[in-house]
Amino acid sequence: MEADLHIHTTASGHGYSTIKENVEAASEKGLKTIAITDHGLRMPGAPHWYHFTNLISLPRVMQGVEVLRGVEANILDSEGNIDMPNAVISEYLDIVLAGFHDGTGYTGTTMEENTKAMVAAIKNPHVHIITHPGNPKFPVDLETVVRAAKDCNKALELNNSSFKVRPGSFPVCSQIAKLAKKYNILVSINSDAHICYNVGENAKAVALASKEGIRKNQIINSSSSEISEYLNWHKQQSKLVYKKAQ
Numbered sequence: 001m002e003a004d005l006h007i008h009t010t011a012s013g014h015g016y017s018t019i020k021e022n023v024e025a026a027s028e029k030g031l032k033t034i035a036i037t038d039h040g041l042r043m044p045g046a047p048h049w050y051h052f053t054n055l056i057s058l059p060r061v062m063q064g065v066e067v068l069r070g071v072e073a074n075i076l077d078s079e080g081n082i083d084m085p086n087a088v089i090s091e092y093l094d095i096v097l098a099g100f101h102d103g104t105g106y107t108g109t110t111m112e113e114n115t116k117a118m119v120a121a122i123k124n125p126h127v128h129i130i131t132h133p134g135n136p137k138f139p140v141d142l143e144t145v146v147r148a149a150k151d152c153n154k155a156l157e158l159n160n161s162s163f164k165v166r167p168g169s170f171p172v173c174s175q176i177a178k179l180a181k182k183y184n185i186l187v188s189i190n191s192d193a194h195i196c197y198n199v200g201e202n203a204k205a206v207a208l209a210s211k212e213g214i215r216k217n218q219i220i221n222s223s224s225s226e227i228s229e230y231l232n233w234h235k236q237q238s239k240l241v242y243k244k245a246q
Contacts, residue, residue, distance in 0.1 A: 003033035003221035004200045006072065006097060006131060006157065006190035012038045013045020017196035019058065019067070025196040027063040032224045034065055034199065035095050040073035042083040042104040049085065053092045066224060070095035072131055074104040078113065080120035082127065089126045090238075095231060097157070098124070099131030100138040108138075115140040119148040125238045128231065129188045129220075132159040134173035135166050142172070146179040149186070153233070155220050156185065158205040161192035173205075177212035186230070188220050 007022050008015035017025075019036055026034045036055065039046045055069035071089075073082035075098050082098050083105075089096055098121045100106060100114070108114050118140050121127055133145060133156050149156050156176060162169035180187050189206055193199045209219065216222045220230045 001189055001200070001202060001206070001219070001221055002031060002223045003035075003227055004031060004191050004193070004202070005033075005035040005068070005070070005095065005129065005188055005221050005227070006037050006159070006192045007034055007199055008038055008072070008192075008194045009036060011047040011051050012043070012194070013047075015194045020062075021196040022193070022199050023062045023065050023067060025199040026065045029200040031065060031200050033068065033221070033227060035068035035070040037070040037072040037095070037097050039101070040071055040083040040104075042074045042076070043101055044103050049088055052084070052088050056092060068094040070097065072097040072099065073127070074101050074106065075099060075117050075121045076105055078108070078116040078120050080124040082121065082124065086126060095129070096127050097129045097131045098127045099133070100135060102137070111139045111141060114138045115144050118145050122148045122152050122154050125234070127154065128234055129155045129157055131157045132162050132166065132169070132192070133157065134159070134162060134169045134176050136168040136172055137166070142175055142179055146176070146183050146185055150183045153186065155188040155230070156180065158187055158189045158209055159192050160190065160202040160205040161194075161198070163204050173208060174212065177208050177214060180218065181213045184218065186218055186220050187214060190221070
């Protein structure tokens with residue numbers, strides 16, 4: 001992987017490294033691109049939205065590493081709403097991840113409700129990647145989710161941290177990987193690092209993808225150029241959606 005697109009800092013409240021420390025770790029490991037994706041506004045301990053607008057103060061390249069400005073937003077409901085203002089996303093952020101988290105206001109409890117909410121988030125034109133969809137605390141109909149990702153050209157994440165911090169994730173992630181191969185959908189393999197030492201650490205998720213036959217051209221962060229093409233394509237799609245809404 002040339003990039004890690006899911007990295008947290010001290011701004012998330014339960015992260016333990018600064019942007020600078022994460023960049024240094026990425027540079028040492030030979031990564032070309034990282035995304036700073038602190039938690040969205042509803043997460044306990046999350047930063048104020050000023051944090052996200054002030055990401056414009058970051059250099060685009062630090063120590064030879066391209067730094068994308070992003071967020072890991074929270075899925076709020078079955079209507080595709082996330083906890084980040086559209087104006088902030090449109091004007092200040094390069095990449096938007098979205099997923100389920102406890103304590104953020106999401107009230108779904110059944111597989112049907114979770115599936116409806118995740119599919120709605122996939123259809124949200126601002127969202128690029130669905131984070132840790134294999135989290136067993138929020139079960140979804142995996143085939144329905146994968147088909148929605150296919151239809152919307154969105155990426156589902158294989159989250160390396162899930163195998164440690166989300167017990168029971170591995171068999172669900174294995175099924176996601178199998179379906180990703182079957183439907184030829186895009187995936188993103190990320191560390192979900194909350195400390196600099198874990199930046200770029202994704203060996204277990206890479207091994208799973210390889211085992212299930214996911215091809216390199218399905219993995220959006222296999223190269224920095226793939227990420228750029230993917231984000232630019234979605235930027236153009238968002239503009240079309242905005243024009244239709246006017």
